[in-house]
Amino acid sequence: MTTLRRDATEPYEKHATPLRSPWPFTGREDELDLVRHSLSGARRGLVVTGPAGRGKTRLVTEAVRGTDCARVTGTPRTRHLPFAAFAHLLPGPGTLHQALGRLAGVRTLLVDDAHLLDDSSAALVHQLAVHGRTRLLVVVTDGEPVPPAVSRLWTGELLPRLALPPLPREDTVRLLSAGPDDTPEPLTANRLHRLCDGDLRLLRELLDAVRADGRPAHAPGTWTWRGPVPLTAAVRERTADVLDRTGPEERDTLDRLAFAEPLPLDPDDLDLTALERLEGDGLVHVDDHGGVRLAHPLHGPVLRAAA
Structure with missing residues (x-):
C-alpha cells in the first residue's frame, strides 16, 4: 500500500512512499x-x-x-x-x-x-x-x-x-529508536531533537527524508547523520516565515545570522528597522549576552541550504 507525497521542488509530480505506522506513545x-x-x-x-x-x-x-x-x-x-x-x-x-x-x-x-x-x-x-x-x-x-x-x-x-512542554531529549531518543532500524548515535539524536524543537511531526518528516536520501552512515547498531538539512515540503512549510521574507534588508539580516550568529546588536552593522520587524514576527531574538540570534534552531540550517 502506498500514499502520495508531493516534493517541494516538483509541485505537480507525485511520489509514492510506504505508509508509516504511528510511533508508540512515549514518555509524558x-x-x-x-x-x-x-x-x-x-x-x-x-x-x-x-x-x-x-x-x-x-x-x-x-x-x-x-x-x-x-x-x-x-x-x-x-x-x-x-x-x-x-x-x-x-x-x-x-x-x-x-x-x-x-x-x-x-x-x-x-x-x-x-x-x-x-x-x-x-x-x-x-x-x-x-x-x-x-x-x-x-x-x-x-x-x-x-x-x-x-x-x-x-x-x-x-x-x-x-x-504542553516539548518532549524531553531522552524520550525523543526512545522515539527515534522505536522502529526496526538502528538507533541514532548521540550527536545525531541531539541534532534531530534540537532542530525539531518539540515538533514531533517535523521530527518524523526529517527522519524519513534523511533515510530516503541515503545520507545516514551506519555502524553496528547505530546510524549517523552529518549532512545538510533536506529541504522537504514539510521543512519548507515549517520555515516559510523566513524563506518567504522578500524585503532585502530583512533577508540580508537573516542570511547573515544563518552563517554568523550570534551577531552583536550594533546599529552600524545591522539594519535596526529590519531587525525590529523580524523580532516582532518572532524570527530573531536577543540572547542574555546581547547577541542577536535566529529564534528557531531549524532556521539557520534551512537558510544555509537555500543560499
Missing part, C-alpha cells in the same frame, strides 16, 4: 496522569495547549483510551456552519439551549482543534463547561486565532490549562 507519564486525573472525581476537565506538532492530540487520545468518551473536532472549512463540529452528536439544527439538552447524556467530551470551532460550537463547549455536567478535554494550538468562548475556558478559570 506525568502529563498523562494529570489529564486522567482531571477527568476523575468532581473535576470538570482540562484545556491542553501547545504548538502544532507537539503531541497534544496523541496525549489526550491516550488519556481517554478505553473510556466512554464522545469526540468532536474543529475544521477550517466548517467554521461558518452552526454546530458543525457537533453534527454527529445532534439530531438536527436547533438553538444553543436545545443542543445543551441533547448532550445531557454525554459524560466526557474530547474537543480537538478547538481553535477551529464555529462560533455556535464554541459557545456550546463554553456552556457545557459552565453547567459542569460534562467533563471536557479541550485541545488548542498556540499561535492560532481562538474563538473567545473557547479562550474564556481558561482565562475565565472554568477549566485548568496544561501548556
